[in-house]
Amino acid sequence: MTRQAEIKRTTKETDIAVKLTIDGGGASKVSTGIGFFDHMLDQLARHSLMDIEITASGDLHIDQHHTVEDVGIALGQALKKAAGDFRGIVRYADAFAPMDETLTRVAIDVSGRPFLVFRTEIPQAKIGEFDTELVREFFQAFAQHAAITLHIETLYGGNSHHIVESCFKGVARALGAALAIDPRQKERIPSTKGML
Numbered sequence: 001m002t003r004q005a006e007i008k009r010t011t012k013e014t015d016i017a018v019k020l021t022i023d024g025g026g027a028s029k030v031s032t033g034i035g036f037f038d039h040m041l042d043q044l045a046r047h048s049l050m051d052i053e054i055t056a057s058g059d060l061h062i063d064q065h066h067t068v069e070d071v072g073i074a075l076g077q078a079l080k081k082a083a084g085d086f087r088g089i090v091r092y093a094d095a096f097a098p099m100d101e102t103l104t105r106v107a108i109d110v111s112g113r114p115f116l117v118f119r120t121e122i123p124q125a126k127i128g129e130f131d132t133e134l135v136r137e138f139f140q141a142f143a144q145h146a147a148i149t150l151h152i153e154t155l156y157g158g159n160s161h162h163i164v165e166s167c168f169k170g171v172a173r174a175l176g177a178a179l180a181i182d183p184r185q186k187e188r189i190p191s192t193k194g195m196l
Contacts (some may be wrong), residue, residue, distance in 0.1 A: 076145030102157030
């Protein structure tokens with residue numbers, strides 16, 4: 001079973017193509033026009049061990065909101081499509097991601113029920129040219145369209161770059177673990193309901 005998907009999303013605001021392979025090696029090829037965001041998406045691929053390719057062009061002359069949110073939507077859709085009916089997966093996972101003075105805790109349930117809890121304060125409004133308020137918008141769009149329950153909480157930290165990067169790395173680690181195939185499941189759906 002090859003768990004991979006491609007998604008193309010074109011609106012009046014953005015044009016996005018995503019290719020995702022869950023059982024990859026952490027390779028990434030990302031170009032959104034937003035340097036720091038590309039760096040974070042590279043981290044998401046590397047530490048989840050998913051292969052992710054993203055090309056995005058958007059109305060950056062207005063601001064970054066549409067591009068970041070729509071990448072979250074398309075990436076979430078690709079993940080949901082690649083995972084299929086979630087047969088055989090571990091389903092639940094968590095991770096702590098330290099980065100220097102910062103520590104972020106992430107918990108994931110690949111549940112078919114989208115929900116985001118985001119308890120992270122980012123001191124600076126911008127990291128380079130990146131609008132830090134868009135971190136939550138990205139994860140909201142991603143969780144909604146991947147149909148996962150995602151909890152992100154930064155326990156402490158001071159440097160905005162470290163805080164955001166620990167969020168992405170924590171999500172990556174937890175996501176990779178939750179989507180791993182559990183040989184004891186023997187291809188069962190990991191729910192007493194029989195479906196997710």
